[in-house]
Amino acid sequence: MDAGHEWSCQSYLLAAILSGALLIMHPGLYDTGRQAMQSLDTWSSQHNQDMQDALQHWPSVFTNVSVISNQATPFHQDPHSQSDWYGMLVMVGDYEDCVLDIPTLGLQFLYNPGTVVACSSWLLRHGVSSVGGNRCCFACYMRDNIHNWIGIPRGDWMRVQNVQTGLMPAGPVGHSI
Secondary structure (H helix, E strand, O other): OOHHHHHHHHOHHHHHHHHHHHHHHOHHHHHHHHHHHHHHHHHHHHHOHHHHHHHOOOOOOOOEEEEEEOOOEEEEOOOOOOOOOOEEEEEEEEOOOOEEEEOOOOEEEEOOOOOEEEEOOOOOOEEEOOOOOEEEEEEEEOOHHHHHHHOOOOOOOOOHHHHHHHHOOOOOOOOOO
């Protein structure tokens, strides 16, 4: 097994957890990502065996993962997604006192190992402080150009009503009076 397949197999549980979290936070985006991965699987089965093989070990609804290691990141926005799409930033390593700064909202978060942040990195300007130690960020996201290429329509904005509908039981709950 080559290194890429080995890495995706070792990342399987994390990718599945992040996909499950996205299903709860933004069901429409989860569905869009799932459709995109299914379309890529169908296309690659006919046109690109290497991609087909890789997709067999890709449990995520996110089309992309960027690995950022031991780097401060200046304030920026990520233009290759959509404003209403969430990406997830996962921090691992051996360090402390790192800060994720989102000046658009006037917020700063302690960004220690084990932290996961979901946000629109297209919409929100953000940056990460420099720290000592070993730090790695896995940035999981969907690229708009991939969704456009395979013809998967954009999802819609997440709304409170979507969450309420998703959390409401299908039938009556409790005892009847």
